[in-house]
Amino acid sequence: MCQAAWRPAIAGMGSSRGYRGDAPDDSRIDLIEIPLPPWPERTDEPIDIKRRRLLYESRKRGMLENCILLSIFAKQYLNTMTYSQLQQYDRLINEPSNDWDIYYWATEAYPTPEVYQGEVMDLLKEFTKNRNHEQRLDAPSLEYLEEESKKEMPSGQEMCTEFQKEMTSRLVYVRGIIMET
Amino acid sequence: MATVRAASRLLSKRVLSRAKAISTQYPVVDHEFDAVVVGAGGAGLRAAFGLSEAGFNTACVTKLFPTRSHTVAAQGGINAALGNMEEDDWRWHFYDTVKGSDWLGDQDAIHYMTEQAPAAVVELENFGMPFSRTEDGKIYQRAFGGQSLKYGKGGQAHRCCCVADRTGHSLLHTLYGRSLRYDTSYFVEYFALDLLMDDGVCKGVIALCMEDGSIHRIRAQNTIIATGGYGRTYFSCTSAHTSTGDGTAMVTRAGLPCQDLEFVQFHPTGIYGAGCLITEGCRGEGGILINSEGERFMERYAPNAKDLASRDVVSRSMTIEIREGRGVGPEKDHVHLQLHHLPPQQLASRLPGISETAMIFAGVDVTKEPIPVLPTVHYNMGGIPTNYKGQVIDHTNGKDKVVPGLYACGEAASASVHGANRLGANSLLDLVVFGRACALTITDLHKPGEKLTPLKPSAGEESVANLDKLRFANGSLRTSEIRLNMQKTMQNHAAVFRTGSVLKEGCDKMDDVYQSMENIKTFDRGIVWNTDLVESLELQNLLLNAVQTINAAEQRKESRGAHAREDFKDRVDEYDYSKPLEGQQKKTFDQHWRKHTLSYVDPKTGKVALKYRPVIDSSLNEQDCAHVPPAIRSY
Numbered sequence: 001m002c003q004a005a006w007r008p009a010i011a012g013m014g015s016s017r018g019y020r021g022d023a024p025d026d027s028r029i030d031l032i033e034i035p036l037p038p039w040p041e042r043t044d045e046p047i048d049i050k051r052r053r054l055l056y057e058s059r060k061r062g063m064l065e066n067c068i069l070l071s072i073f074a075k076q077y078l079n080t081m082t083y084s085q086l087q088q089y090d091r092l093i094n095e096p097s098n099d100w101d102i103y104y105w106a107t108e109a110y111p112t113p114e115v116y117q118g119e120v121m122d123l124l125k126e127f128t129k130n131r132n133h134e135q136r137l138d139a140p141s142l143e144y145l146e147e148e149s150k151k152e153m154p155s156g157q158e159m160c161t162e163f164q165k166e167m168t169s170r171l172v173y174v175r176g177i178i179m180e181t
Numbered sequence: 182m183a184t185v186r187a188a189s190r191l192l193s194k195r196v197l198s199r200a201k202a203i204s205t206q207y208p209v210v211d212h213e214f215d216a217v218v219v220g221a222g223g224a225g226l227r228a229a230f231g232l233s234e235a236g237f238n239t240a241c242v243t244k245l246f247p248t249r250s251h252t253v254a255a256q257g258g259i260n261a262a263l264g265n266m267e268e269d270d271w272r273w274h275f276y277d278t279v280k281g282s283d284w285l286g287d288q289d290a291i292h293y294m295t296e297q298a299p300a301a302v303v304e305l306e307n308f309g310m311p312f313s314r315t316e317d318g319k320i321y322q323r324a325f326g327g328q329s330l331k332y333g334k335g336g337q338a339h340r341c342c343c344v345a346d347r348t349g350h351s352l353l354h355t356l357y358g359r360s361l362r363y364d365t366s367y368f369v370e371y372f373a374l375d376l377l378m379d380d381g382v383c384k385g386v387i388a389l390c391m392e393d394g395s396i397h398r399i400r401a402q403n404t405i406i407a408t409g410g411y412g413r414t415y416f417s418c419t420s421a422h423t424s425t426g427d428g429t430a431m432v433t434r435a436g437l438p439c440q441d442l443e444f445v446q447f448h449p450t451g452i453y454g455a456g457c458l459i460t461e462g463c464r465g466e467g468g469i470l471i472n473s474e475g476e477r478f479m480e481r482y483a484p485n486a487k488d489l490a491s492r493d494v495v496s497r498s499m500t501i502e503i504r505e506g507r508g509v510g511p512e513k514d515h516v517h518l519q520l521h522h523l524p525p526q527q528l529a530s531r532l533p534g535i536s537e538t539a540m541i542f543a544g545v546d547v548t549k550e551p552i553p554v555l556p557t558v559h560y561n562m563g564g565i566p567t568n569y570k571g572q573v574i575d576h577t578n579g580k581d582k583v584v585p586g587l588y589a590c591g592e593a594a595s596a597s598v599h600g601a602n603r604l605g606a607n608s609l610l611d612l613v614v615f616g617r618a619c620a621l622t623i624t625d626l627h628k629p630g631e632k633l634t635p636l637k638p639s640a641g642e643e644s645v646a647n648l649d650k651l652r653f654a655n656g657s658l659r660t661s662e663i664r665l666n667m668q669k670t671m672q673n674h675a676a677v678f679r680t681g682s683v684l685k686e687g688c689d690k691m692d693d694v695y696q697s698m699e700n701i702k703t704f705d706r707g708i709v710w711n712t713d714l715v716e717s718l719e720l721q722n723l724l725l726n727a728v729q730t731i732n733a734a735e736q737r738k739e740s741r742g743a744h745a746r747e748d749f750k751d752r753v754d755e756y757d758y759s760k761p762l763e764g765q766q767k768k769t770f771d772q773h774w775r776k777h778t779l780s781y782v783d784p785k786t787g788k789v790a791l792k793y794r795p796v797i798d799s800s801l802n803e804q805d806c807a808h809v810p811p812a813i814r815s816y
Contacts, residue, residue, distance in 0.1 A: 025313055025314065025345065026311070026313070026344065026345030026346075026347065027311045028311065029309070029311040030309050030310055030311050030344075030351055030354055030355050030358075031354065033309055034309050034354065034355055034358035034359065035358070036248075036354070036357065036358055036361075037361065049709060049710065052707070052709065052710035052711075052712070053392075053710045055710070055712055056370075056391065056710050056712045056715070059422060059712060060244070060245055060249075060421075060422060060423050061249060061421055061422075061423075062245075062248075062249045062250060062251060062252075062253035062254055062421060063251070063253060063254035063421050064254070064418075064419060064420065064421050064422070064455070064456060064457050064458075065457055065538065065541075065542070066421075067421050067422040067423075068455055068457075068542065069541065071422075094246070097248040097350070097353075097354055098248070098253065098347060098350040098354075099248075099249055099253050099254075099350075100253070100347065100350065107537045107541065109533070109534075109537065128541060130540060130541050130544060133540075133544035134544055135454065135542075135543060135544045136455065136541060136542050136543075136544075137453075137454030137455050137542070138454060138455060139422055141659070141660070141661030141664075142660070142661065142704075142705075142712060142713050142716065143659060143661060143704070145704070145705070145713075146704040146705075
């Protein structure tokens with residue numbers, strides 16, 4: 001039987017972003033016919049507990065790309081988010097069942113569904129663009145929290161400086177930015 | 182399931198107020214089930230689903246929400262000889278897998294896996310997994326590396342079934358959804374600390390609830406470990422930050438062995454530092470690897486295949502370039518993958534994900550600059566030794582002995598189907614087949630509702646003491662420092678390039694790193710959602726895996742599959758298979774290396790003890806499927 005005789009059934013519902021993606025159609029029937037229980041929003045959780053939980057949930061994701069992206073995002077923004085922003089972030093990282101979707105929305109490969117659009121998604125999209133061309137080589141270590149707990153609310157600028165210092169000590173190679181160690 | 186969750190929340194609320202009054206005491210809650218599964222990835226969910234369907238009261242303990250397990254990263258597919266694209270036979274798949282394992286795989290387990298593969302895929306389809314289809318409505322199958330027809334003589338086989346580019350996600354979603362209909366109890370965001378062992382019998386697990394800091398002893402007749410691999414022992418790996426070898430470490434602490442941990446698969450092109458995978462497709466489309474002199478060095482190492490040589494050849498070539506001083510960057514510790522000579526249009530249409538990943542994680546514009554890459558840890562062939570039924574085994578007095586009450590499946594286990602090297606798309610198959618095998622074995626040997634043997638009231642005390650010690654640790658070295666030391670040691674001494682003196686140095690350094698855990702410093706003293714504590718517990722687990730890996734690699738004086746040594750370049754089998762066997766003297770068990778490594782660690786000292794166990798060379802049914810005798814592996 002000639003190998004070229006087969007052809008994918010449907011042209012594809014949206015092009016595949018996957019790396020090994022020469023596979024045809026994705027009917028997504030499993031997502032429709034096997035509904036998972038609705039995501040339980042925690043309405044009476046104190047704000048500091050919510051932050052601690054979201055920190056864990058930002059750092060522990062299904063694939064490396066999201067682990068790095070969300071943990072650096074969390075380091076930069078989590079401690080200064082308001083309660084409503086935290087609720088948006090909670091829904092964004094916990095409700096979708098496929099971690100790749102969050103990555104595709106953040107990189108704007110696919111449009112973000114309405115329910116997840118908002119301030120926090122905008123922050124994430126902008127953050128993902130990496131306009132400063134930083135090297136995002138790994139999830140940051142947690143010591144920034146210890147330093148923060150000793151000070152008052154640090155400014156975004158201070159947090160950026162801390163983050164950059166850490167990256168320098170860990171990896172010497174930072175493109176185009178002259179740092180003093 | 183909903184009732185269990187609500188009840189434990191109520192209980193935890195009441196208990197929490199007492200806990201606040203007692204500074205370092207922890208509230209302990211006991212649960213009883215017929216079976217407990219640790220880990221909710223592909224293998225764990227398949228096992229939990231299988232047991233629940235068979236009527237067993239099953240618990241599943243997971244530190245992540247099930248659909249966020251690392252299985253979701255899998256985009257490749259599942260191999261099965263369905264024969265939809267061309268005539269196919271599972272015995273050809275069996276041959277490919279045995280050869281791929283470099284004859285270190287157990288042929289009875291490989292026979293089981295490849296024979297069950299078509300039935301397993303059809304079963305998943307019946308559960309609701311929407312495999313991609315051909316025009317005639319049959320499951321679409323595509324080519325994947327290492328898969329051939331007619332025992333290697335019939336050309337490329339197309340046997341990889343997939344669900345578009347989200348096979349891993351679809352598997353998790355389908356199995357999780359189905360298991361809920363059978364009332365599986367999920368303990369989500371609970372960190373399993375240790376096995377509850379009593380006189381060599383496994384009686385359950387003890388876990389920490391991250392939400393409120395309570396300790397839970399989950400007692401069960403049967404425990405299944407499906408916690409995945411331990412890529413995070415290395416500086417550069419493609420795994421998520423959740424791959425910390427929790428299950429293999431739990432088994433080690435219980436005094437049981439781990440098998441073949443020195444066999445770590447490296448993928449040639451992961452982004453330097455971040456480790457995100459850059460697909461082989463880039464090189465397929467014309468991308469080339471460049472050293473500091475701007476040379477396309479693969480031309481020297483593989484004049485014909487060049488950048489498309491097999492993964493282990495490319496990885497080793499890259500490593501040799503770096504060791505000989507031709508690496509790039511200020512530390513000269515990686516090489517470049519150049520794509521900017523390709524038309525931007527081609528990059529955009531054929532490799533859409535690459536440009537984004539390179540910009541986000543390396544700050545590189547692929548149309549102008551090369552991507553920094555390094556051979557990156559991708560998969561662990563080794564793990565908890567089991568037989569083909571999924572039962573964990575120990576090896577005493579030259580015989581395999583089943584450990585009662587304990588099972589393992591998935592990347593955490595070593596059945597061993599992958600031997601010294603894993604073929605692409607065989608991993609998802611491994612998860613599904615052996616997850617199901619564990620469930621079937623338990624269903625065969627036990628009945629739902631069996632009475633549990635009593636558990637000592639002090640069971641799990643040591644785990645709680647360890648937790649407490651870590652939570653209040655006040656040494657001089659931070660968790661992140663010790664972790665970095667371990668990762669750099671593994672990367673520099675036990676990566677693709679392995680040679681005696683480098684490995685020995687690595688073993689000594691790793692011992693120092695292990696000892697330095699005594700000096701660890703954590704800063705978060707809280708008990709609710711304490712990420713620092715969890716990461717420190719994970720570091721303990723990673724260290725146990727790392728010491729076994731590097732010591733086993735140092736001892737194994739041959740090159741086989743993914744374990745390649747510069748000072749022992751050949752495979753050392755019982756016969757020299759490159760020559761006719763007649764007239765050859767068979768080497769004794771001690772003289773050759775075609776055997777499994779079993780490693781034990783004394784957690785207090787970090788000292789590793791090694792033993793060896795023979796490879797199973799006969800299939801389950803020699804009439805049906807003859808075993809494949811060893812031969813020289815060439816493609």
